[in-house]
Amino acid sequence: MNWLLLCGFLWAGAQEDLDIAANPNVSEELRMAAFNRLVQIGATDLNVIRDTALSGEEELRKRWVSIRILGKVGGAPAREILPPLSVDPDPAIRAASLSALxxxxxxxxxxxxxxxxxxxxxxxxxxxxxxxxxxxDPQAIPSLSKALQASDARYRGASLWVRRHYVDALRDIGSSDAYPALLRSLYDDDPSVVQATIVALEVIAGFDFKEGRDLEAQKEAWRRWLQSQLSE
Incomplete structure (x- = not known):
């Protein structure tokens, strides 16, 4: 990319930056630079971002970017605009609004x-x-635990990839209230869920059982420890 074109990108206005941030053919560096400029612009003027996020006529990528910007900017407009978008007909918009929330x-x-x-x-x-x-917020733990065990988290009996995201969320919440759910998932039939569970336990408990133990021995050590914690 020549210098004049790069300068043009750097000095682009809000609408131009939105075009750049939503353009998959532009380098990630330029997309992120445009995104960050839009976040800065949005802190004082959300007109373009708000209108694009709410418009059913706009290109999907631009709406997605605008919604994510709202989450970064925050404030009263974001709190008003984002919740209704969580039930948008398009799953990409619903996902973007949830990430922004x-x-x-x-x-x-x-x-x-x-x-x-x-x-x-x-x-x-x-x-x-x-x-x-x-x-x-630990109040989300029961819903995540239920989702992890739900029948719709499997397809024809096979574990869906989203289940490890539920375990990762329990890890990120970081509360010992998740121990009952993690005790169940410790012996899950999905190896990725088991691995995510061990990582979650290490993060929440603040230690590990790795030294001198293979995976099965670690699982057994965590099982005993969890049962002792839950019996107190």
């Missing part, structure tokens, strides 16, 4: 977010789990 970091939105753990679209469920992990 997670960026706000407020427990006020836990109820809105955890409902989407039952969304028909797997990407939306994953976004909901990630958002709950960002907010770190």
């Amino acid at each position: 997670g960026d706000l970091g407020s427990s006020d939105f836990v109820d809105i977010i955890q409902v989407r753990l039952k969304d028909e679209a797997i990407i939306v469920r994953a976004a909901a789990a990630e958002a709950l992990g960002k907010i770190k």
Whole structure:
């Protein structure tokens, strides 16, 4: 890319930056630079971002970027605009709104977010789990635990990839209230869920059982420790 074109990108206005941030053919560096400029612009003027996020006529990528920017900017407009978008007909928009609500970091939105753990679209469920992990409110633990064991988290008996996101959310919340759920998932039939469970336990408990133990021995050590914790 020549210098004049790069300068043009750097000096682009809000609409031009939105075009850049949503353009998959532009380098990640330039997309992120445009995104960050839009976050700065949004702190004082949200007109372009708000209108794009709410417009059903705009290109999907631009709406997605605008919604994520709202989550980074925060404030009253974001708190008003984002919740209704969590039930948008398009799963990509629902997922973006949930991620943005997670960026706000407020427990006020836990109820809105955890409902989407039952969304028909797997990407939306994953976004909901990630958002709950960002907010770190233990009141979300029962919903995540239930989602982890739900029949719709499997397809023809096989574990779906979203289940490890539920475990990751429990890890990020970081509360010992998750121990009953993690004790169950410690012996899950999905190896990725088991591995995520061990990592979650290490993070929450603040130590590990790795030294001198293979995976099965670690699982047994964690089982004994968890049972002792839960019996107290």
